[in-house]
Amino acid sequence: MQTKPFRIGTRGSPLALAQAREARDRLMAAHGMAEEMFEIVVLTTKGDRITDRALAEIGGKGLFTQELEEKLASGDLDLAVHSAKDMPTVLPEELHLSAYLPREDIRDAVIGRTAPKLIELPHGATVGSASLRRQALIRRMRPDIKVITFRGAVETRLRKLDEGQVDATLLALAGLKRLGKVDVITDILDPDTFPPAPAQGAICIESRIGDQRTDDLLVAINDPATHDAVSCERAFLAALDGSCRTPIGGYAICEGDRIKFSGLIITPDGRNQHSVTIDGNRRDAAALGTRAGQDIRARAGSSFFDDWS
Numbered sequence: 001m002q003t004k005p006f007r008i009g010t011r012g013s014p015l016a017l018a019q020a021r022e023a024r025d026r027l028m029a030a031h032g033m034a035e036e037m038f039e040i041v042v043l044t045t046k047g048d049r050i051t052d053r054a055l056a057e058i059g060g061k062g063l064f065t066q067e068l069e070e071k072l073a074s075g076d077l078d079l080a081v082h083s084a085k086d087m088p089t090v091l092p093e094e095l096h097l098s099a100y101l102p103r104e105d106i107r108d109a110v111i112g113r114t115a116p117k118l119i120e121l122p123h124g125a126t127v128g129s130a131s132l133r134r135q136a137l138i139r140r141m142r143p144d145i146k147v148i149t150f151r152g153a154v155e156t157r158l159r160k161l162d163e164g165q166v167d168a169t170l171l172a173l174a175g176l177k178r179l180g181k182v183d184v185i186t187d188i189l190d191p192d193t194f195p196p197a198p199a200q201g202a203i204c205i206e207s208r209i210g211d212q213r214t215d216d217l218l219v220a221i222n223d224p225a226t227h228d229a230v231s232c233e234r235a236f237l238a239a240l241d242g243s244c245r246t247p248i249g250g251y252a253i254c255e256g257d258r259i260k261f262s263g264l265i266i267t268p269d270g271r272n273q274h275s276v277t278i279d280g281n282r283r284d285a286a287a288l289g290t291r292a293g294q295d296i297r298a299r300a301g302s303s304f305f306d307d308w309s
Contacts, residue, residue, distance in 0.1 A: 005039040006217065009068045009080035012042040013153040018178045019203045020081045023101060023221070030220035041077060043067045065206075069095055072206060078214050080206045083175075084199035084230055087206075089238035094208060098215050099222040100230055101203040104174035106196045106251050108134065109185045112168040113161055116186035118142060121167055128157065128166035132268060136247040137194050138170075139270030154179060174201035195249030195264050198233035202226055225254040228282045232289035236263050239293025246305075252289070257282050263292050265300060274300045 006027075010020035017040070024038045044067070065087060068080040073094050084100065091097070115121045118141055128150025129135050135147045150157055150169055154176070161169050170189075176182050207214045229252040236250050250263030259282045266273040276296045280288045297305075 005037050006078045006214070007076070008038055008040050009071055009077040010040060010042060011068070012044060015154055015175050015179055016081070016083075017042070019083065022178070023079075023081045023203065023205060026101060026221040027217060031217065041071075043071065069206070072208060075208075078207070078211070079218065082204050082206060084202035084204040084234075085172075085197045087199070087204060087234075089234055091206070095206055096209050097204045098207045099205040099218040100226040101205075101221060102223040103226040103229070104177055104201040106201040107173045107191055108170050108189045108194055108196060108200075109173040109176055110168055110170055110187035110189065111158065111161060111184050112186040113164070114167040118145075118168065118187070118189075121145065125167040126165075128160065128169045131170070131197065132245070133195075133197055133247045133249050133266075134170050136266045136268050136270045137249070139268075140266065140273070141194075141270075143270065154181065158184060172196070172200055191251055192262075195262065196251055198237050198248065198250045198263075199230045200251070202230050204230070228252070228259060228285040229254055232259060232261050232285040233263075235286040235289030236261065236293040237289075239290045240265065240297055241305075250292075252285070254282055259285050259288065261288055261292055263296060265296055265304070267304070272304070274304070 008020055008024060010016045020040050024040065027033065027038065028035060065082060068077070069092050071077045072080050073092055110118055112121065114125060118138060121142065123144050124146060126146045126148060127138055128148050129138065130149055130151040138145055138147050148166065150160065150166065154171060157169050157171065160166065173188060176185060205218055207218065232252040233250055237248060240246065240248060247266045247268055250261065252259050252261040258279060260279040262277045264273055264275045274296050276292045278288050278292045
């Protein structure tokens, strides 16, 4: 019988806390457990502390997970809740992604100040984004737009927008929904023309390999469709050696026992790209993502990737 509370690790931003609470609440409902059986432990990561530089300049995606993973590996935490798109494709050998919550909307949202849509912004407008993928896709759509690095929590970026530092910014629709801030949205981008980051909109839970007690707890809240779709997307990233230096978009959709994946790589200036679409059985989700990544890498050639370094 579990007597001590399960310790749930999370970052301290309002969005991260909302995600940790959602995981806790789903566990409470699934097992009929009291809130006192869960303790949310807030940690500050390097990615949270350094907000004046692009992620690629200070180490990439692991900046949002390292401190949580260290506490998880040591046993100070029982599980950690993450935005799945923040997770590196290679995890510490003693940890694994043991559950995914039902996925929110995968699309990107525009919050415009001088115009509601990117296509309607004035010539030479400034758009803020921390994502190389979004920056490249914006440049593809509007080569005249000036794109600047725009980091910080959702609230920080919205404040900078209100102050007039930029004409517009882009944020994940999923995060705005979880924060109850959909009223700020001025446009929603079609994923067929503006593909999201792999794993966007998904919350994942990380735990120790071999910790059967925790994994038994988590199996009740794992969403199979999200698990399969994100596994496909992460395999695509891994095949491309995806990092914060690589503008990559892609998403998978499950329908019955089938899965369809669409992916894209694009140069930072938005001028050159390669895309791929693949479908198959959901049980082969990860293998399909790997195949898609290998295919697009072979067609693009090594020089395409050399241009990013």
